[in-house]
Amino acid sequence: MTTSTVGPAAASAPAARQASGIRQAWGRLRHQPVTLAAIITVAIIVLIAAFAPLIAPYAPGETDFTAVLAGPSAEHPLGTDDFGHDILSQLIYAARTALVVGVGSVFVAMLIGVPMGLILGYKGGWYDRIGSRVMDIADAMPGIMIGFVVIAILGRGTLILIFAIGLIFSMNFARMVRAITLTERKKLYVESAHVSGLRNRQIVFGQVLPNLVGPLAVQGAVFLGNAIKVEAALSFLGLGLPDDQPSWGGMLRVAAEHQVDHPWMALPPGIAIVVTVLALNLLGDGINDALSGARTTRKQRKKARALAPSLADVEKARQSAEARETATDAAQAATASVIPATASALITTPLHPETVLAVRDMRIVADRPDGEVVPLVTDLSLTVGRGEIMGLLGESGSGKSMLAKSILGLLPAGVRVESGSVELAGEELVGRTERQLRSIRGKKLGVVFQNPQANLSPVHTVGRQLVDPLRVHHGMSKKAARDQAADLLDMVGVKDAANRLDQYPHQFSGGMAQRVAIAIALAGDPDVLILDEATSALDVTTQSQVLDLVLDLRDKLGMAVINITHDLGVAAEACDRVAIMYHGELLEVNDVFSLFHEPHHPYTKALLASHPTADHKVDRLPTIADFVTADGEWIAR
Numbered sequence: 001m002t003t004s005t006v007g008p009a010a011a012s013a014p015a016a017r018q019a020s021g022i023r024q025a026w027g028r029l030r031h032q033p034v035t036l037a038a039i040i041t042v043a044i045i046v047l048i049a050a051f052a053p054l055i056a057p058y059a060p061g062e063t064d065f066t067a068v069l070a071g072p073s074a075e076h077p078l079g080t081d082d083f084g085h086d087i088l089s090q091l092i093y094a095a096r097t098a099l100v101v102g103v104g105s106v107f108v109a110m111l112i113g114v115p116m117g118l119i120l121g122y123k124g125g126w127y128d129r130i131g132s133r134v135m136d137i138a139d140a141m142p143g144i145m146i147g148f149v150v151i152a153i154l155g156r157g158t159l160i161l162i163f164a165i166g167l168i169f170s171m172n173f174a175r176m177v178r179a180i181t182l183t184e185r186k187k188l189y190v191e192s193a194h195v196s197g198l199r200n201r202q203i204v205f206g207q208v209l210p211n212l213v214g215p216l217a218v219q220g221a222v223f224l225g226n227a228i229k230v231e232a233a234l235s236f237l238g239l240g241l242p243d244d245q246p247s248w249g250g251m252l253r254v255a256a257e258h259q260v261d262h263p264w265m266a267l268p269p270g271i272a273i274v275v276t277v278l279a280l281n282l283l284g285d286g287i288n289d290a291l292s293g294a295r296t297t298r299k300q301r302k303k304a305r306a307l308a309p310s311l312a313d314v315e316k317a318r319q320s321a322e323a324r325e326t327a328t329d330a331a332q333a334a335t336a337s338v339i340p341a342t343a344s345a346l347i348t349t350p351l352h353p354e355t356v357l358a359v360r361d362m363r364i365v366a367d368r369p370d371g372e373v374v375p376l377v378t379d380l381s382l383t384v385g386r387g388e389i390m391g392l393l394g395e396s397g398s399g400k401s402m403l404a405k406s407i408l409g410l411l412p413a414g415v416r417v418e419s420g421s422v423e424l425a426g427e428e429l430v431g432r433t434e435r436q437l438r439s440i441r442g443k444k445l446g447v448v449f450q451n452p453q454a455n456l457s458p459v460h461t462v463g464r465q466l467v468d469p470l471r472v473h474h475g476m477s478k479k480a481a482r483d484q485a486a487d488l489l490d491m492v493g494v495k496d497a498a499n500r501l502d503q504y505p506h507q508f509s510g511g512m513a514q515r516v517a518i519a520i521a522l523a524g525d526p527d528v529l530i531l532d533e534a535t536s537a538l539d540v541t542t543q544s545q546v547l548d549l550v551l552d553l554r555d556k557l558g559m560a561v562i563n564i565t566h567d568l569g570v571a572a573e574a575c576d577r578v579a580i581m582y583h584g585e586l587l588e589v590n591d592v593f594s595l596f597h598e599p600h601h602p603y604t605k606a607l608l609a610s611h612p613t614a615d616h617k618v619d620r621l622p623t624i625a626d627f628v629t630a631d632g633e634w635i636a637r
Helices: 008-016 022-029 033-050 087-123 125-140 143-154 158-184 188-195 200-236 248-257 263-292 298-307 311-338 400-408 434-438 462-474 478-491 510-522 540-557 568-574 592-597 602-609
Strands: 355-367 373-385 389-393 415-424 445-448 528-532 560-565 577-582 585-591
Touching: 033 087, 033 263, 087 125, 087 158, 087 200, 087 248, 087 263, 125 158, 143 158, 143 200, 158 200, 188 200, 188 445, 188 510, 200 248, 200 263, 200 462, 248 263, 355 400, 355 560, 373 400, 373 415, 373 560, 373 585, 389 400, 389 540, 389 568, 400 415, 400 445, 400 528, 400 560, 445 510, 462 478, 462 510, 478 510, 510 528, 510 540, 528 540, 540 560, 540 568, 560 568, 568 592, 577 592, 577 602, 585 592, 585 602
Parallel strands: 389 560, 389 577, 445 528, 528 560
Antiparallel strands: 355 373, 355 415, 577 585
């Protein structure tokens, strides 16, 4: 079997396209002068706060009663307050206070809001409804009032102030994390973690949370500035830090008492607050732009304009579309005259001597909000033998993937199995709880999805994604699981497997990434491997290599394979038997040779006739304009 390798250049090419990569993000940041200025400003403030005892000319509590409310001088460059404290020293030490309170508050807000948002977004249902109402109530309350209540009950102090401000912003983090998690939980890497048998806790905090690092960094930078403002406001009102602890808000409170006779006292803390908050907000915006790639350079915009189609190109495309529509009408008329009105009965080859998966009388329905029940899969029965590759063919919406999800127990919300059974090696799967199915997914049932890059978590190394299911299903130590992960990669044809365990998915080509996904699916030594359009996103050469790999693994491991595909060539090359689905019904099951050479159902004949060949040149392939039932009856729509 021929395998492809990925050298340094090939590995770096996908990485250059990874919008959220650290190197690419830094590359964008370097072209954002405002963001760079913000980074420098924040770095200077952090250094001033960290080395305050070395920089400040006086200790924060040191007084000079000979220079009370004195103006700027050589001894006191920014003057003194009403107790003789040096304003410059107070300003420097207050920077440390502002950063400690701000960072601590953001940490507390994340500690409360992030787990809450993750659980609400991931679990959904009543958890989400009740949690969302709690967040709505919290958002309706003025944040500063929450701070007043906490301080009034617990008293003044640094830790109490950090908790109060963190509580104010926690619901903002919860709402943001919930919104992102609602999107993330639908992605393939989460579904892959499900079918690998990982627990919900491992998926939520081990898979989803690391993918939120970018948004959390942006939100954290913005709320750090807001926390500094809230701390200053509370200290200005005398409800924040104790009077003996320097803070910019406390300095403003003293300045307000002497604004008539000593107005300069308000300038240093006021400027410090404005500069710090503005720098943090600009930093947050810059990180967001860098991670999302939202900003484009002048060179990129010029290139985009050069690639824009001209009006002549648009008119030419419109005329071509009209010609294709005319050809389509003629093709549909020709198809209607060729396909007969009835067909012979369903043809099924004898059952495999050792059936590992049996689907009997499966009926899957969707419950609509108005109470109507919509059938998606109707009275479907299918068996797959050990060591057999069963192809599942049909157009989009025919129910192929829905059947696979029912076998896995991963039907989407509002869709359910109304009747029927699924037996895996004699065990009934329908009706099992999520906890019971977790021990079956990944261990007895493995799945490989369509897009190899989306199938893998972008923020975890390949080794981590292989080690987790090995430890879950086999109870291995971390070292033993890593050794086994290298063996799995080597088995699926990844060269230099031990060293590539520490690489990320974007460092693999599409074919190699799909091999990694297959290795993860094999980690639990499954009885049945489901390939859900596993080769459709690959080029022809890589597709052939992956199919050869599946055939080799079938022969080596003796597992059954369900290959869901639209590609007739894939079915012909890699399948032993093929099942044809249409509109949720199983129309025909036959061995691959008989099905391609002597199809019985009219839909199968039309499906094979629509496959392009070198000697059949048409502008548009023929389509079926009517609805066909399982017994071959054609019904006009």
